[in-house]
Amino acid sequence: MSFEDELAEALRRTGEGFTTNPGALAEAGEERGRRRARRRAAAAGGSALALVLTATAGAYAGGLFGGSGAEGAVPAAAPPATPRADGRRTGTGAVTADRMIGNLKSLLPGGRLTEPKARGTDDELGPRVGAVYDDGKGPAAISLRLQRVDPFGSQARAHTECEDRNLQSYDDCRTEQLPDGSRLLLHQGYEYPDRRTDTKVWRAVLVTVQGFLVDASEWNAAADKDAPVSRTDPPLTIAQLKGLVTSDTWHAALNDLPAADPEPAPRPESIALRDRKAVDALEQLMNRLGITVPIASKGGQGTYYGYVVLDDGKGKSLVQINVQPTANSMLFTDNSAVTTESDGTKVKVTAGPGEKNRGVTQWKVDTLRKDGLRVVLSAFNTADQNGPATRPAPALTAEQLRKIALAPEWNLGAPTAAPAH
Numbered sequence: 368m369s370f371e372d373e374l375a376e377a378l379r380r381t382g383e384g385f386t387t388n389p390g391a392l393a394e395a396g397e398e399r400g401r402r403r404a405r406r407r408a409a410a411a412g413g414s415a416l417a418l419v420l421t422a423t424a425g426a427y428a429g430g431l432f433g434g435s436g437a438e439g440a441v442p443a444a445a446p447p448a449t450p451r452a453d454g455r456r457t458g459t460g461a462v463t464a465d466r467m468i469g470n471l472k473s474l475l476p477g478g479r480l481t482e483p484k485a486r487g488t489d490d491e492l493g494p495r496v497g498a499v500y501d502d503g504k505g506p507a508a509i510s511l512r513l514q515r516v517d518p519f520g521s522q523a524r525a526h527t528e529c530e531d532r533n534l535q536s537y538d539d540c541r542t543e544q545l546p547d548g549s550r551l552l553l554h555q556g557y558e559y560p561d562r563r564t565d566t567k568v569w570r571a572v573l574v575t576v577q578g579f580l581v582d583a584s585e586w587n588a589a590a591d592k593d594a595p596v597s598r599t600d601p602p603l604t605i606a607q608l609k610g611l612v613t614s615d616t617w618h619a620a621l622n623d624l625p626a627a628d629p630e631p632a633p634r635p636e637s638i639a640l641r642d643r644k645a646v647d648a649l650e651q652l653m654n655r656l657g658i659t660v661p662i663a664s665k666g667g668q669g670t671y672y673g674y675v676v677l678d679d680g681k682g683k684s685l686v687q688i689n690v691q692p693t694a695n696s697m698l699f700t701d702n703s704a705v706t707t708e709s710d711g712t713k714v715k716v717t718a719g720p721g722e723k724n725r726g727v728t729q730w731k732v733d734t735l736r737k738d739g740l741r742v743v744l745s746a747f748n749t750a751d752q753n754g755p756a757t758r759p760a761p762a763l764t765a766e767q768l769r770k771i772a773l774a775p776e777w778n779l780g781a782p783t784a785a786p787a788h
Contacts, residue, residue: 458488
């Protein structure tokens, strides 16, 4: 069973025990779709952000309102704001769902808008608008959402940074600094990182110095996922998409939302490896353990996923690390391959074919500490799971992966909970 399948099964078993709120689930689906990505962006790196599905679940505009979410997206929005000191969780409703639809229509260059759906500022899931837009060259889905964020926080930065190209395939991505200090991400990518369909997704994300976040996406199909492609490109040019998110038409709705709480200051790097970028933690532990294989390239997704491509002259080898601060222990039940360390840490070591391409070998060490911290190390006999094998076996041994995953540095400091998206 693949890592993603394991995770899905554990979540299914957990979910069978309670009744959920359909509206909240719809929003959670949207947010999980977003980040892939970056959550699913890691699918391009191989099981990379499957952990982030439960840890960070960063988000693409997945479905106009409650669909399954795009896989190949740039990351993600926060959940609805927590109550402020004045008790406000949502806006006052000064901007209604109908007005959101009218605003979108007024900013589009003619054409026909059908199947509109929207939420106003008094909705606990936040204001959003989506529709099918047809300029005469084929119907296309368009979605836009509004949010308040800490303009100086990590979330604001993450929304306006281009994805690691080793993890996600896209045609173009750039970040602009506007004269007023706002940051703007312009991204031209695909519904799936492996481009198994021709569905394109273009996206613009604006974060202003006031903490306004405007996030718009458009497709070259009438729906976001697995709908037939209706045109070569999405209808709006990148310049038009930029104009859509930078319009002050959205300011009334944004001003009606409560300001976001400032993000807490990051922990000093010396406290724990779990508070660092995952790729930095991986590189540090390799150095401490005397693993001197040259690194050809490296990258990742913040504190939750990192990778290095090693090259010892015998063929390149991908090594990746996933970190999940609060994992579900059910992922380690009913499996004879699980052993337990003296400190209670559960360990599962597996070796077998890779999940992406025939001929690729994967060695994986999956660990779960008593405080819920999960660290997973995987090594491959290829630099790219979607490509062919480049050597007989991975460059690191299973024992080396085990030492990295069980390193005592992970235990320093108090447990850090993952942001709930």
